[in-house]
Amino acid sequence: MSSVVNAIEIKTIKKKFGSNTVLHDVSFNIEGGKVLALLGANGAGKSTLVKILSGVYQADEGSVIINGETIDFTNPQKARDAGIITVHQIINDGVIQDLSIAENLLLDRLCDGRFSLFLSKKALYKQAKPLAEKIGLDLPLDTKVSELSQADRQLVAIARAISDKPKLLILDEPTSSLSETEAVKLFEAVKTMRAQGVAVVYISHRMSDIRLLADQIAALREGKIVGWFEPPLDYNGAVDSMLGHAIAEVRHSFVEGKDDMLTLKNIQLKSDSNPFNLTFKTGEVVVLTGLLSSGCASVIEGIFGMNKFASGEFELNKKDWSPKNPQHAINSGIYAVQEDRGNNALIPAFSIEQNVSLPFLKKFSTLGFINTSIEKQKVNDSIEMTKVKYTSQDELILTLSGGNQQKVMIARWMLNDCKALLLNEPFQGVDISSRRQIGELLRTTANNRATIVICTDVEEALEIADRIIVFNHNNMIAEHRIDDIDMPTLIKQIAASPENYNNTPNMREDTTNERS
């Protein structure tokens, strides 16, 4: 345990991209042993600030002073040498897929020559083990990272980042792809670092994380620090300050679904899981929730034809139907907004417009030739509806901030009417005001389709759902109506271990109560 208290001063950081000033004069101080939560809407400049501090971008002006010493952070290596360690939002930037967990954890040491020329596997695992344990990563260390889930990859990236003891640790949206239990591991690791005198800048849209961890809060808006909060922390005030206006409580009343649109009959997610029936109706928004790998994602993948269920049948619009592949699902009127948009949804080489229109090119084409004026018009309608902030439809999609990219992905599937819209974690990396906009949009447009959303975050689920369906270890275990929900029961069902949820008489009763 170190007793050194690090003092970090960030002074007048400025950054312009062309004529667009992204950061005007960002200054703040942070002490070792404190967690500073940095709040900011999409496009506020958080990512730019993180990239500057970690040496990826160069600041136009400004300096960073650690313990009285002005440090050089003009490239990533120098920033790291100075003790600034960053875990970036995009997980795959922080890990190397084809190497094992142990090799990833020790990557920095392997690169800078702290190992001799010939690697002994034994020495490697011996050194990697304590690093993995620190963050509660209990997988075999010779597993390849490419075989891990997103959440485990995130943990590897974080464990690697803190393997060299940092002075300033920057975590950019670290929990956006973690389930609640996995997030708990992360929180423990952050608390350990804090106890060791590390200054932590924690960037997140999840208020629950911030409530748990933050010692101080800074609100960033339009490239300026607009609010600084010391304990006792005023969380709502911080959110208002970040948005520049007060955010209203969301309340919606339960909407009863109208017609049966999609019915799942005797579905088994795995061959040893219990069969279930589910009907999704037009007009309602159904949220599937559960921990990571609870089976929610498998349901959506099954409906969209990406994977086959172990057994079971479908009815679409009251007719027998079975998805062969995503293309067939789309042609049948089932659209899906995928999670992890970087890998599963974005076409990086394409403009905003081309990204939106991709699935529906046939609609704008005569004899195969694309009618670009119709395309432009349709895409325009769609991105106006989802309130994407953009300068021109012809700009590359990658010029947009993460939240806006997500809105574009939703705009893609709003371009055409569909029978069922599936959304897998649509609020990943989306700030609260955009999240409300998207949520409201999903609810107001739900009239003629079935809407099925996966939200691991219960808070998000409550904002948009008419019905919440809980999955746990590939079994459907409960269904709640939004107007009749008992939070403790819901939480218990989400977190229950598989031995408990079907044996505990208590929970059975709760479940049946909800249904009646």
Next chain:
Amino acid sequence: MKEVKFTREFAIKYGLLFLLALMLVIFSFAEPAFLSTINMMIILQSVSIVAILALGVTATLAVDGFDLSIGSTAAFSMMTASYVMVVFDGGTTLAIFAAIAVGATVGLVNAFMIVKMKVPDLLATLGMMFLLLGLQLIPTQGRSISTGMSLGDGEVATGKFSESFLFLGRDRVFDVIPVPVIIMLILAVITYLFLEKTRHGRVMYAIGSNKQAAKLAGARVDFYRYVAYVMSGVYASIGGILLAARIGRGDVSSGNSLLMDGVAGALIGFAVLGAARPNAQGAAIGALFVGVLLNGLTMMNTPYYTQDFIKGFVLVAALMFTFGLSNKRS
């Protein structure tokens, strides 16, 4: 600041075209005969086959693939057409159909290896290249095919290259424009329209940029990858037919430089108009660029053995130019 940015944008967009114009000016000053209609047509004629191959390989590049077998496919198609003409005396139509069928088959097999068997594209098409280079030698026991050649069993081949076949490689429309140039231009326009203006081309670029995302947006990823390789094979075989028609024999070694030149054309095409991606118009201009350069250097009596070096140098420079400059645009 602004001016620097403007200059850079300008350089990215028009740099290569500017260089092409500059070369034309310099060569015509150094050697007035360079700019004559006849010489221009010679350049175009020599470029046309390479450009057709470049267009084909562009289709595979668009889906993030690559085709190293284009040169040997062209050579094999040339041998096939010649064989049909000379040994079977099969006539023009049959020769053309046989050669194109060879190209399509090669494309299908390549695509099968890459899409279904998951062989990496470079390895699959490299393997195919060796296979075809060897296979073309077997029917003629390693000899070139020419009219009146003696066959293995002591007989003499009775067929010959028909007039209409040779017309494809040698005739000029209006006594000026060589037929291969016309064919190349038609293919260039078709490829341009297909890749840039149709939904099929759009989807192919989407696949090239992010396969998984394209698939989840409903694109027929496997189908379009097959299309790309078949296009590449067929274009290469058209190149082979024109080559056979131009030299009037099936020459076992004449396809050698086609792969290098075709690929160079397609890659230099990345730099045309700042596209920074495979594109049909760029591939055609890239091939022209290489052709002008080599023709000009030849007229200025540059030694033949320096030409490959110069080609390579231009390719490397053009690639650095496009990617180096365009990546810094943020």
